[in-house]
Amino acid sequence: MVELFAATMHLALVDWAIIIGYLGIALIIGLVLRRRASGSVDDFFLAGRSLPWWLAGTSMIATTFAADTPLAVTEYVRADGIWRNWFWWSMALFHVLGVFLFARLWRRAEVLTDAELCELRYDGRAAVVLRSLKAFLFAVPYNALVMGWVIAAMASVAEQMLGVNAVATVAVLCTVALVYASLSGLWGVVITDLLQLVLALGGTIAFAVLAVDHTGGLVALVDQVRVADPTGNVLRMVPQSGAGGPAYLPTPHWLYDSRTQFGVFVAVMWWANHNADGGGALMQRSAAAKDEHHALWAAFWFSLVHYAIRAWPWILVALCSVVLLAPGDVASPKDAYPRMMADLLPVGLRGILVASFLAAFMSTVDTHLNWGASYLVNDLYRRLWRPDRSTAHYLLVARLATVGLMGLAALTALSITSISAAWELVWSLGAGLGPVLILRWFWWRINAWSELSALASSLVLALILNLLDLPTHLKALILVPITLTCWITVTFLTRPVDRAHLRAFHDRVRPGGFWRPVTTAPPPPDRILTRTTWIDFAAGLAVIYGIGFAIGNFLVGDPTHAAALLALAATGAATLYWRYGRPRCRG
Numbered sequence: 001m002v003e004l005f006a007a008t009m010h011l012a013l014v015d016w017a018i019i020i021g022y023l024g025i026a027l028i029i030g031l032v033l034r035r036r037a038s039g040s041v042d043d044f045f046l047a048g049r050s051l052p053w054w055l056a057g058t059s060m061i062a063t064t065f066a067a068d069t070p071l072a073v074t075e076y077v078r079a080d081g082i083w084r085n086w087f088w089w090s091m092a093l094f095h096v097l098g099v100f101l102f103a104r105l106w107r108r109a110e111v112l113t114d115a116e117l118c119e120l121r122y123d124g125r126a127a128v129v130l131r132s133l134k135a136f137l138f139a140v141p142y143n144a145l146v147m148g149w150v151i152a153a154m155a156s157v158a159e160q161m162l163g164v165n166a167v168a169t170v171a172v173l174c175t176v177a178l179v180y181a182s183l184s185g186l187w188g189v190v191i192t193d194l195l196q197l198v199l200a201l202g203g204t205i206a207f208a209v210l211a212v213d214h215t216g217g218l219v220a221l222v223d224q225v226r227v228a229d230p231t232g233n234v235l236r237m238v239p240q241s242g243a244g245g246p247a248y249l250p251t252p253h254w255l256y257d258s259r260t261q262f263g264v265f266v267a268v269m270w271w272a273n274h275n276a277d278g279g280g281a282l283m284q285r286s287a288a289a290k291d292e293h294h295a296l297w298a299a300f301w302f303s304l305v306h307y308a309i310r311a312w313p314w315i316l317v318a319l320c321s322v323v324l325l326a327p328g329d330v331a332s333p334k335d336a337y338p339r340m341m342a343d344l345l346p347v348g349l350r351g352i353l354v355a356s357f358l359a360a361f362m363s364t365v366d367t368h369l370n371w372g373a374s375y376l377v378n379d380l381y382r383r384l385w386r387p388d389r390s391t392a393h394y395l396l397v398a399r400l401a402t403v404g405l406m407g408l409a410a411l412t413a414l415s416i417t418s419i420s421a422a423w424e425l426v427w428s429l430g431a432g433l434g435p436v437l438i439l440r441w442f443w444w445r446i447n448a449w450s451e452l453s454a455l456a457s458s459l460v461l462a463l464i465l466n467l468l469d470l471p472t473h474l475k476a477l478i479l480v481p482i483t484l485t486c487w488i489t490v491t492f493l494t495r496p497v498d499r500a501h502l503r504a505f506h507d508r509v510r511p512g513g514f515w516r517p518v519t520t521a522p523p524p525p526d527r528i529l530t531r532t533t534w535i536d537f538a539a540g541l542a543v544i545y546g547i548g549f550a551i552g553n554f555l556v557g558d559p560t561h562a563a564a565l566l567a568l569a570a571t572g573a574a575t576l577y578w579r580y581g582r583p584r585c586r587g
Contacts, residue, residue, distance in 0.1 A: 012347040012348070012350075012351070014347060014348050014351060015347060015348065015350050015351025015354065016351065017351070018348075018351035018352055018354075018355050019351055019354055019355045019358065022199065022355045022358065022359065023176060023358070025195065026192050026195070026196075026362065027179070029188055029191055029192050029195075030179075030188045030192070033185075033187045033188040033191060040391050041112070041377065041378065041382075041391060041394050041395070041398075042112065043185060043187070044185035044186065044370075044395055044398060045112055045113075045185065045186055045284070045370065045373075045374040045377075045378070045398075046112060046186060046284065046287055046288040047185070047186040047187045047190060047288045048187075048288075049110075049287065049288055049289070049290070050288075050290055051190060051285065051288045051289050051290060051294070051298070052289075052290060052294055053289065053290075053293075053294040053295070053296075053297035053298040053301065053583055054297075054298075054301065054583070055190055055191075055194065056190070056285040056286070056288060056289045056294065056295070056298035057285075057297065057298035057299065057300070057301030057302045058190075058193060058194050058197055058301070059189065059190040059193040059194070059285055059363075059367075060282050060285050060298065060299070060301075060302035060306075061193075061197055061301075061302050061305045061306055061310070062193035062194070062196050062197040062200070062360075062363035062364075063193065063281055063282070063285075063363055063364055063367040064282075064302075064306055064364070065196075065197060065200055065201070065310065065360045065363060065364070066150045066153065066360050066361060066363070066364035066365075068149050068150050068152070068153035069153075069311075069314065069360075070204065070314040070317070070337045071153045071156060071334040071335075071336075071337050071338070072153075072334070073085060073311060073314040073315060073318060074314065074317065074318040074321060074333065074334070074336050074337040075333040075334055075336075076318075077234065077315060077318035077319065077322070078318060078321060078322060078327075078333055078336060079333060080233070080258065081229075081233040081234040081235065081236055081239070082234065082235060082236060082237050082315055082552070082556075083233075083236050083237055083238055083239045083258070083262060084261075085311065085315070086238075086262055086265045086266065087265055087269075087424070087472070089265075089307060089548075090265040090266050090269055090270045091269075091270050091273070091307075092270075092303060092306075092307040092541065092544055092545065093266075093270040093271070093541065094270045094271060094273070094275070094276050094278075094434070095278070095299070095302070095303045095306070095307070096300075096303055096537060096540040096541050096544060097537055098277070098278035098282075098299055098303075099296060099299040099300045099303060099536075099540055100296070100528075100533055100536040100537055100540065101277075101278075101441075101528055101529060101533065102277045102278035102283075102286075102299075102441070103278060103286045103289075103292070103295040103296050103298065103299035104286075104292035104295055104296055104528055105277075105441055105509050105511055105528055106278060106279075106283050106286040106287050106295065107286050107287060107289055107291065107292040107294075107295040108292060108508065108509045108510065109287075109508065109509050110287070111287060112287070112374060112378045113135065113283075113284070113371075113374050113375055113378050113379055114134075114279035114280065114283045115131045115132075115134040115135040115138070115375055115378075115379045116131065116378060116379060118130045118131035118134065118448065118451070119131055120505055120508075121440055121446075121497070121505050122447055122448035122451075122497050122501075123448075123497050123498050123501045124448065126447070126448035126449055126452065127448045128383075129448075129452070130448045130451055130452050130455075131379055131383070132379065132380060132383070132384065133452070133455070134379075134455070135375040135376070135378075135379035135380050136375070136380065137455075137459075138280070138372070138375060139372040139373075139375035139376050139380075139405070140372070140405075140408065142426065142429070143368050143371075143372040143405055143408075143409065144405075144408045144409050144411075144412040145412060145422060145425070145426055146364075146368055146426065147364070147365055147368050147369075147405070147406075147409030147412070147413070148409050148410075148411075148412030148413040148415075148422070149413070149422040150361055150364050150365055150368075150413075151174065151361070151365070151409060151410060151412075151413035152413040152414075153334065153361075154357060154358070154361040155413065156332075156334055156335055156338055158354075159338075171410070174406050174407075174409070174410045176362070177361070177362050177365040177366060177369070177406065178369070178402065178403060178406045182369075182399045182402045182403070185370060186284070186288060186370055188366075189363075189366045189367055189370055190285075190288075192362070192363070192366070193363050193367075195359070196359035196360065196362060196363040197359075197363070199352075199355060199356050199359045200356040200357070200359045200360040200363070201310065201313075201356075202352075202356070203352050203353045203355070203356025203357075204313040204314060204317075204353075204356060205313045206349060206352065206353075207313065207317060207340075207341065207344075207345065207349070207353055208312075208313035208314075208316040208317050210344060210345070210349065211316065211317045211320040211340060211344055212316055212320060214320065214324070214344055215320050215323055215324065218555065218557075219557065221316075221319060221320060221323065222235065222319075222556055222557050224323045225319050225322055225323060228322055228323055229322065233258075234319070234322060235319075235556050237549060237552055237553075237556075238262065239258035239259050239261070239262050240259075255474060256471065256474075260473065261471065261473040264473035264476050264477060265473065268476050268477070268480055269427070269431075269472075269473075269476055271434045271435065271438070272431050272432050272433070272434045272435070272476065272479075272480045273427055273430055273431065273433070273434050274429070274430025274431075274433045274434065274437070274458075275430075275434075276433070276434030276435070276437050276438055277434075277437040277438050277440075277441065278299070279437065280371075281367050281368060281371045282299075282302070284367075284370075284371055284374070285298060286298065286299065296580075297583040300540065301583075303540070303544055304543065304544055304547070307544050307545075307548055308543075308544045308545070308547040308548035308551070309547070309548070309551070311548075312548075312551050312552065312555060314337070315552075315555075316555065317337060317340055318336070318337070320340065321336045321337070321339075321340050324340070324343075325339060325340070341353055341354075365406075365409070368405075368409075369402045369405055369406060370402070372401070372402075372405045373398045373399075373401040373402045373405065374398075376397075376398075376401040376405075377394055377397055377398045377401060381394075381397055381401075382394060424472040425462075425466060427472065428462040428465065428466065428472065428475050428476075428479065429458065429459060429462045429463075430455075430458055430462075431458055431462060431475070431476055431479040431480055431483065432454060432457070432458045432461075432479050432480045432482070432483025432484060432487075433451075433454045433455060433458050433483070435454075435484060435487075436450050436451055436454045436487050437451070441509070441511045441513065442511055442512065442513025442514060442515075442529055443513060443514045443515075444496070444497075444502050444506075444514060444515050444516075444517055444518045445491060445492075445496055445514075446491060447491065447494055447495070447496055447497050448497075449490050449491070449494040450487045450488075450490060450491040450494075451487070452490075453486050453487045453489075453490040454483055454486065454487035457482060457483045457486040457487070458479060458483045461478070461479050461482060461483065462475070462479060465478060465479065499517075499518055502515075502518045503518050503519055506518055506519055507519075509528075510524045510526055510527050510528065511527060511528050511529055512527035512528050512529030512530060513529050532579070535575065535579070536575075536576065536579060538572070539571075539572040539573075539575035539576050539579070540572065540576065541572070542568050542569060542571060542572025542575075543569050543572040543573050543576065544569075545565075545568075545569075546565045546566060546567075546568040546569025546570075546572060547565075547566070547569045549561075549562075549565050550562040550563075550565035550566045550569065553565065
């Protein structure tokens, strides 16, 4: 306590007033909405399936706006350049596909978790095993890693801004998040997410403006970055060169070239990952939407802000750090962003930025606590052990599960040293699973053994490859083909799902695709997959990448390309307006 009290001297009274005020508002929201989350398990985990698109989409944005993201983006820019963010920018491809395909499918399925879909889509004991295995893996080890790196990032910020020991920081942050997350279920999460996103996004934009001003303005910043990096790689959004490799290779190898990495990110990694069909925490928001119309626009609103807008304030601060901080000025690359905060922020704005990081932290942790507990309660406890207990009993178990998940995440956080490395480890653990997750909606022949073999081969290979000194894109080139071969072989060696079971699934979600052996009826008029889906997909990408890279090109001093990209985005937006009209809060 003495150390914690002494650390407060790094912030002025007004800064602490801002931080404490934010925490008080978050706790009040949790208390006010506690009763609303106590009506049923669906109320606690899915807000009664009543979220409008703008609130569900904003919650998605806030959920993925964690304290770790500015730090990891800064690591990428300082190490390789802006282009390295294609590791996650490439994921816009599957999220935009999710807008026009999977968001509506998840809402039609009316499941509480994506693991529950296993028994809706497949039959027999294999389906039960698959559901239980996925629920455990994503609720416990996956959740621990994700929340662990978020907590580690917040601890780094607190150490730089306050001087507080990491263990003390983790303890305080986990206690605050735990109390709030266990009070009000998903309703409290999404309402507070709205406040958190405004605070977090506003704070990072203000910090970026201040940091750029400190370097002499945008033009001066770009000039200074070019001096600090004569190769020009730092400012590139698409890599031009950069061959390399480990020391034991006599000459640089094309497999290690930055252009090869970029190619793998764009051509492979987006469809091969374990959330390729929009599953996970974001699926929870689609399932909680009022209807499939709201689910579609929620997914689009998330994709637009997440990929086109949100990262540029972080990238600007990262570029400023290239100019203002030498490599030896920080103990770890992830500390560069909070070090810039400590060096540049004045009284008042410092409190806002710390509160914005706390908001970003809480918006991710509360989601993962609620989402992880939904697996443990719905897919393990209620499904396998206690199927006939009262709502009050399940809500108590949900809150106890939340406590356990928080404790595990806190322990994991203390062992994480590189946030970007943790990002890439999580991706590799599910690499190759994407194709089977996509095809299970549109091809009748996929069965539970397909998913089980894909999941098992991906996990085993990822753990083995993690022992080797290989970059993520090379792991992908090994993992994905082997995993594909395994599950395709297993699919044709095992029996298909019972036709009556498949027909019930098809009639419920009406996906479109290859279901002819299951049903001979004409395709339903409201099927999801049609020929025009690919027009929607192209138009959505044009809007998101067009706006995103128009902003980027303008910031690095290339208005010609920025104007061309804005024209592309306008074309895409006009196409979507013609196809769907504007979002509307009906229902």
